[in-house]
Amino acid sequence: MHRSALFLAAFVLLPLAGDPGANPKLKAAAVAEVETQATDLIRLADSVWHFAETALRETRSAALLASHAEREGFRVVRGVSGMPTAFTAEFGTGSPIIGIMGEYDALPGLSQTTITSKEARVAGAAGHGCGHNLFGAASLGGAIALKRLIERGQLKGTIRFYGTPAEESVGGKVYMVREGAFKDVDVMLAWHPADRTQADNGSSQAIVDFVVEFRGKTAHAAGDPWNGRSAADAVEAFTHGVNLLREHVRPSVRMHYTVQRAGDVPNVVPDYGRVWMWARDSKSAQLDAVLTRVRDIADGAAKIAGVEGKLTVQAGDYEILVNHEGSRLLDRNLRFLGPISYTEEEQSFAKAIQRTVGIAERGVVGAPQPLKVPAPTEPEGGSTDVGDVSWVVPTLHFSVTTGVWESPWHAWPVVATGGMSIGHKGMLHAAKVMAVTGADLFVDPALRSAIRAEFTEQTKGFAYRPWIPAGPPPLPTTP
Ligand SMILES: [Zn+2]
Structure with a gap:
């Protein structure tokens, strides 16, 4: 006491x-x-x-x-x-x-x-x-x-x-x-x-998690390749573009990806390609600029290959x-x-x-x-x-x-x-x-x-805006 x-x-x-x-x-x-x-x-x-x-x-x-x-x-x-x-x-x-x-x-x-x-x-x-x-x-x-x-x-x-x-x-x-x-x-x-x-x-590092998908047209890769539009070409152009971008981002930016799909066999022009990519930086606010550039690269890659391209943000952390x-x-x-x-x-x-x-x-x-x-x-x-x-x-x-x-x-x-x-x-x-x-x-x-x-x-003047897309969390659909 x-x-x-x-x-x-x-x-x-x-x-x-x-x-x-x-x-x-x-x-x-x-x-x-x-x-x-x-x-x-x-x-x-x-x-x-x-x-x-x-x-x-x-x-x-x-x-x-x-x-x-x-x-x-x-x-x-x-x-x-x-x-x-x-x-x-x-x-x-x-x-x-x-x-x-x-x-x-x-x-x-x-x-x-x-x-x-x-x-x-x-x-x-x-x-x-x-x-x-x-x-x-x-x-x-x-x-x-x-x-x-x-x-x-x-x-x-x-x-x-x-x-x-x-x-x-x-x-x-x-x-x-x-x-x-x-x-x-x-x-x-x-x-x-x-x-x-x-x-x-x-x-910790801010991160944005997204996928880039390309949709083209299949054709026989030797018989009538002129009828095909290759999603694999778009994947190649996209990843090349991302690797060129590395020189023109802040030193704190990290970009890493995996190619998840780029066709199944060589004799079919692939009609679907998918790249899963993460971009990180020290500040979430700085990632907007990186994402804008990557979107342009995806659009450009789609044009090069004559396919449709789509970038979808899946997740992200501040x-x-x-x-x-x-x-x-x-x-x-x-x-x-x-x-x-x-x-x-x-x-x-x-x-x-x-x-x-x-x-x-x-x-x-x-x-x-x-x-x-x-x-x-x-x-x-x-x-x-x-x-x-x-x-x-x-x-x-x-x-x-x-x-x-x-x-x-x-x-x-x-x-x-x-x-x-x-x-x-x-x-x-x-x-x-x-x-x-x-x-x-x-x-x-x-x-x-x-x-x-x-x-x-x-946090003066800061308004929180999550990276996640609208809608419910992506719950697993398989057991
Ligand atoms: Zn942990």
Whole structure:
């Protein structure tokens, strides 16, 4: 009592001194609420790891997490924003509303057992090569810890968990943003499994995902080729044009494509061609100009080949809008929690993986890495639909070690460590970061205003316009 009175007095007199947010006792309570869930959360993460369901097919994974939340006393809404595998789980009432995102989709073809060399658990099946089995379980665990503190009257407000499908394909969050699912939230929290533990103050890349199709006329390639109009010719002209364009885009632009169709046999002039392409840049706004040029190239290619051309945008993500106030808060909490520690067995497991892959045998690193100073100005790595959320509500993002240092990502080592104790430890740690950071945000209106003020400044004059086409999400039509 005496100590908390002192703490309050110091806070009132010197609002800038010390760390804002929850007091250490409340933070310790938040951590304890994750620890008591350890068995449950590991079970959830392992089940989702075994289900290994790909984008928009995460039926069992979503059902498991949603029913777990329901048993915990959350109000669950399933089938959010037209996606059967999207859900929200909410507890508490009134302001503030703190949101936590979880993912659970796997990647095709990455099935792997928990050993230190490449070996599929089920040949040809999917695997959690991005660690989303841990992502979903940890985030839900963090939400449950906060829910229990609300229930006991230690926090006031609403905690809302977002089960967000299809991060690896069309970006379920983009559909949820479009439907306004985040519009009343004060602050969103998200994390990602990684080879290191760090508060993220660097962005991701904006991306637009589209297909270019060409339709021509078949003819005998030797008998009457003059009657044919080749979609394969258009594909060639198009990809050549794209490769010429590379010289005339910003250095930050990345363009990659695959030719999905360009005919079946040489003696038939192909009447259908299809190129699947992604363009990325550091800013979503800069992609419009790239897309305009690519459209012109598609039109030009169609003219060259005398065929019809059509470009269809399928999906796209914004770059993450970094909230630096939020990154500093996460950084303080990573330091408050300290390093994740590993047994000798876990370290030799990690080093054996590194040996197999051919990278430095540094093992697994659980110490929090410092914030990048200065904050990166160019995005790092790939793209994520967390980006879209970050433009409509302040979003705090961090990474936690679930894989070996410098592990190749979207690859078997991530699946291997994600299904054993290294992944479990990272998952529980991430849940704790969520819980203590959530506690900070619930108790400290000044902290929330500082985060909001930065967001408002950054988004001045900005109007969100999703890349996705109008209409419902592209649900799978085959089982
Ligand atoms: Zn991922």
